[in-house]
Amino acid sequence: MSIDVDESAGPPVWSPPEPFDHFMPRMRHRVLRLAYVTSGSRATAEDLAQEAFLAAWRDWERVARMENPEGWILRVVANKSVSHVRRRVAEVKAVARHGPGLETYWPQLSAETEWLWHQVRRLPRRQLQVIALHYLEEMTVLEIADVLGCSKESVHTHMRRARSTLAVWIGTGESS
Amino acid sequence: MNDLDTILREASAETRSAFSPVSEPEVRPARARSPRGLTAALAGAAVVLGLGLPALLLQPGGQSPPPLGSEVTTTSLASSSTVALDPSWLVPTVADVEAIIADAEAAGAPDVLSPGWRPPLVSEGLWCLYRDSPGAATVASNGPLDLDHPLTVDDLLAECAPGNNDGLSDTTPIPTEFTVCRGTFEESVYKTMWTSDGSEIVERATAPVAGFPVVLGWASDCTSEDLATNPVVRLSADLELGAVNKIRSIEIALRGHELHGTCPAQDAETLARSVHQEFGTSWTLLQRPGTAWCGLWIDPEWAVISFGGETAAAEERLGSEDGSSTSPQTSPPTAPTG
Numbered sequence: 057m058s059i060d061v062d063e064s065a066g067p068p069v070w071s072p073p074e075p076f077d078h079f080m081p082r083m084r085h086r087v088l089r090l091a092y093v094t095s096g097s098r099a100t101a102e103d104l105a106q107e108a109f110l111a112a113w114r115d116w117e118r119v120a121r122m123e124n125p126e127g128w129i130l131r132v133v134a135n136k137s138v139s140h141v142r143r144r145v146a147e148v149k150a151v152a153r154h155g156p157g158l159e160t161y162w163p164q165l166s167a168e169t170e171w172l173w174h175q176v177r178r179l180p181r182r183q184l185q186v187i188a189l190h191y192l193e194e195m196t197v198l199e200i201a202d203v204l205g206c207s208k209e210s211v212h213t214h215m216r217r218a219r220s221t222l223a224v225w226i227g228t229g230e231s232s
Numbered sequence: 233m234n235d236l237d238t239i240l241r242e243a244s245a246e247t248r249s250a251f252s253p254v255s256e257p258e259v260r261p262a263r264a265r266s267p268r269g270l271t272a273a274l275a276g277a278a279v280v281l282g283l284g285l286p287a288l289l290l291q292p293g294g295q296s297p298p299p300l301g302s303e304v305t306t307t308s309l310a311s312s313s314t315v316a317l318d319p320s321w322l323v324p325t326v327a328d329v330e331a332i333i334a335d336a337e338a339a340g341a342p343d344v345l346s347p348g349w350r351p352p353l354v355s356e357g358l359w360c361l362y363r364d365s366p367g368a369a370t371v372a373s374n375g376p377l378d379l380d381h382p383l384t385v386d387d388l389l390a391e392c393a394p395g396n397n398d399g400l401s402d403t404t405p406i407p408t409e410f411t412v413c414r415g416t417f418e419e420s421v422y423k424t425m426w427t428s429d430g431s432e433i434v435e436r437a438t439a440p441v442a443g444f445p446v447v448l449g450w451a452s453d454c455t456s457e458d459l460a461t462n463p464v465v466r467l468s469a470d471l472e473l474g475a476v477n478k479i480r481s482i483e484i485a486l487r488g489h490e491l492h493g494t495c496p497a498q499d500a501e502t503l504a505r506s507v508h509q510e511f512g513t514s515w516t517l518l519q520r521p522g523t524a525w526c527g528l529w530i531d532p533e534w535a536v537i538s539f540g541g542e543t544a545a546a547e548e549r550l551g552s553e554d555g556s557s558t559s560p561q562t563s564p565p566t567a568p569t570g
Contacts, residue, residue, distance in 0.1 A: 085251045085252060086251075088251060089247055089248065089250075089251035092251075093247060114464070163250030163251055164250065165246060165247060165250055166246060168243070169242075169243040169246050169247060172239060172240070172243045173243065173247075187240070191240045191241060191243070191244040192244045192247060192248065194244075219236060219237075222236055222240075223236045226236060226239065228235055228236045228239060
């Protein structure tokens with residue numbers, strides 16, 4: 057596919073879809089951190105990220121033309137992370153892929169932060185997703201609703217319930 | 233006291249910063265040795281070696297394995313620059329099974345306290361697909377983990393039966409017939425994924441891969457199915473459960489054995505090549521940078537052997553005077569087919 061660009065008329069209004077080879081390294085860290093926060097396992101996070109990118113690659117012609125490919129892959133990894141079966145399989149595969157002796161680079165989080173994410177992972181699935189997308193990915197309610205395919209009212213409800221529960225578990229006051 | 237919102241924002245900021253690309257250090261081969269380096273190597277090799285196994289290893293009553301924990305086997309791998317895999321490692325023993333279970337329990341593996349739980353094996357992976365429900369990639373690891381109970385068709389069907397996995401929704405009619413097929417992926421998809429991720433293809437697969445079990449919740453001839461899975465899986469009716477059990481047997485043997493050994497990093501490539509040679513031309517061999525110690529791992533669904541660790545080739549490239557890049561070649565993705 058090609059486009060004719062008249063340079064005198066300013067930038068073209070259409071641009072070709074981003075190549076997958078650009079999209080993957082650009083999104084890799086976001087996908088990995090979301091997978092880790094929602095799954096709680098480094099090896100599982102890597103496996104889930106790999107699966108999510110694989111899904112994107114397989115359907116890249118369509119995904120690349122979406123209005124929000126970033127949101128699409130975050131949705132894929134968020135859903136995969138909270139699926140019991142997928143996590144179980146990922147954990148099994150991780151045994152073969154990583155093993156205790158294989159040390160790949162992985163960022164270190166403070167004990168307090170690790171503990172906080174552990175509490176977040178105790179939340180029901182949707183509440184966990186909403187909290188992770190709002191705080192970690194800094195998404196608005198509307199953006200979360202778009203990514204998760206639900207209403208903004210539903211996001212509000214999950215957010216409110218999650219905060220209430222976390223406030224008790226963590227022993228803090230809930231902000232307004 | 234900080235309020236909840238502040239705590240969550242601070243934790244998120246720390247997490248974002250930790251995972252940012254600029255925080256990742258430059259990858260260079262390390263000199264350190266992992267005391268448990270063989271863990272990864274053998275866990276991976278367990279499955280990789282399965283299909284390329286010399287026949288004598290699978291014959292009942294064949295060569296007896298050496299005592300587990302033997303220094304001989306550990307030393308033979310650790311001290312040799314040209315690793316020769318000892319075939320006797322690949323014969324599972326009761327002690328291997330016990331070691332796998334004990335190690336999982338010690339590690340506090342998920343579900344470890346559930347009745348009947350035992351560590352799942354990567355070689356027990358399968359797909360369950362249904363007409364009107366999402367499918368599930370799962371593991372047939374509900375039966376006993378011992379040497380007298382190989383994986384059976386009944387195990388596969390039981391894993392895909394209602395109640396055993398969440399791929400079958402409550403509203404879907406329960407399948408009355410099942411078909412066990414052999415599934416394979418397009419290997420080119422995996423190659424592109426891994427090269428984009430920074431790995432380097434050492435040897436490309438040139439033969440069809442062995443495949444993995446795919447259980448359909450309906451009667452089928454396998455070959456005529458046009459399934460809308462992602463990734464696309466091609467089905468055939470020639471699944472060899474014996475081959476799956478060969479992999480499983482070797483996985484048990486080497487996972488049990490790995491608890492006793494160490495593996496110098498420079499042996500990673502040698503070991504991987506040995507495994508690859510054992511298997512033949514059906515597996516893709518990749519080098520994965522950024523790992524300091526001997527590591528070898530696999531993905532049986534994709535028939536890929538990957539190895540990390542310090543290698544002579546990597547050292548040479550990093551130390552070259554012309555400063556040539558060690559970045560892997562990445563191939564542009566082919567447009568997905570309809």
